Amino acid sequence: MFGRKAVDRAGAAAVPGEALRLEDVRKVYGTEGNQVVALDGVSLSLPSGSFTAVMGPSGSGKSTLLQCAAGLDRPTGGRVFVDGALLAGDGEAALTRFRRERIGFVFQQFNLLPTLTVMQNVTLPLKLAGRKVDRRRAQAILERVGLGDRLGHLPAELSGGQQQRVAIARALVTEPRVVFGDEPTGALDTRSARDVLALLQESVRMFGQTVVMVTHDPVAASCADSVLYLADGRIVGHQQAPTAEAVAERMTHLADEVERQRATTEAGR
Numbered sequence: 200m201f202g203r204k205a206v207d208r209a210g211a212a213a214v215p216g217e218a219l220r221l222e223d224v225r226k227v228y229g230t231e232g233n234q235v236v237a238l239d240g241v242s243l244s245l246p247s248g249s250f251t252a253v254m255g256p257s258g259s260g261k262s263t264l265l266q267c268a269a270g271l272d273r274p275t276g277g278r279v280f281v282d283g284a285l286l287a288g289d290g291e292a293a294l295t296r297f298r299r300e301r302i303g304f305v306f307q308q309f310n311l312l313p314t315l316t317v318m319q320n321v322t323l324p325l326k327l328a329g330r331k332v333d334r335r336r337a338q339a340i341l342e343r344v345g346l347g348d349r350l351g352h353l354p355a356e357l358s359g360g361q362q363q364r365v366a367i368a369r370a371l372v373t374e375p376r377v378v379f380g381d382e383p384t385g386a387l388d389t390r391s392a393r394d395v396l397a398l399l400q401e402s403v404r405m406f407g408q409t410v411v412m413v414t415h416d417p418v419a420a421s422c423a424d425s426v427l428y429l430a431d432g433r434i435v436g437h438q439q440a441p442t443a444e445a446v447a448e449r450m451t452h453l454a455d456e457v458e459r460q461r462a463t464t465e466a467g468r
């Protein structure tokens with residue numbers, strides 16, 4: 200008897216302990232003659248319980264990578280596996296189901312529903328997925344993010360940092376295989392950003408959550424276990440146990456390198 204994870208529908212063997220795998224993922228925007236290659240053959244494997252930051256110059260493909268890995272968009276080529284399950288199937292409904300079952304997402308602008316209370320926002324993903332709404336569990340998660348006394352408040356009655364903590368609770372409530380963050384601290388002041396990063400770290404260290412976060416901020420990236428560097432749609436580097444200084448230095452080199460390569464390409468035209 201094969202377990203769910205033993206063999207996926209495409210026949211590739213799942214790797215134990217692997218939360219996310221991308222195989223030669225490509226994303227091309229636009230139509231012929233006017234194409235942008237946003238991802239140019241990205242392959243990666245992230246273990247369960249890891250915290251990864253994705254960095255790279257503007258336009259290097261970070262958001263596209265996240266969108267494709269999280270099932271918010273479909274790659275043009277290659278394969279994405281979340282917890283051994285292949286992101287496949289036709290149409291939006293299949294993609295939506297995949298996301299609801301396996302993915303949590305935290306956006307830069309929080310994306311809470313303004314007319315719903317904190318508790319209603321957090322339990323919404325369970326309702327949408329047709330799952331039992333365990334209010335006690337939702338409350339426990341909200342207590343964990345420090346908002347146990349704000350259950351009946353509306354998002355507009357909270358600070359930006361508090362709203363992002365609600366968004367994290369909402370992402371965690373379905374027990375997703377991977378939580379993706381697209382600049383989750385981008386709209387926050389330093390202190391709120393620190394709180395949000397500490398929460399993400401805690402979810403990884405204490406609860407074995409897998410987190411992948413795009414950021415422009417070397418300090419935020421240094422909270423992750425490792426950093427992946429993208430340039431022109433490709434992974435060009437990987438750093439373990441990053442410090443903010445090391446990340447900032449790498450980014451400076453990367454920006455110079457990209458600038459040099461672009462100048463060489465322009466000169467060759």
Ligand SMILES: Nc1ncnc2c1ncn2[C@@H]1O[C@H](COP(=O)(O)OP(=O)(O)OP(=O)(O)O)[C@@H](O)[C@H]1O
Pocket residue numbers: 228229235236237255256257258259260261262263264
């Ligand atoms: N919907 C789209 N249609 C056409 N081109 C797009 C689209 N989305 C992104 N691109 C292009 O794909 C490339 C990668 O964009 P992406 O947003 O992934 O980069 P990024 O690294 O997240 O950039 P930033 O740091 O500025 O947010 C860019 O050249 C961008 O212009």
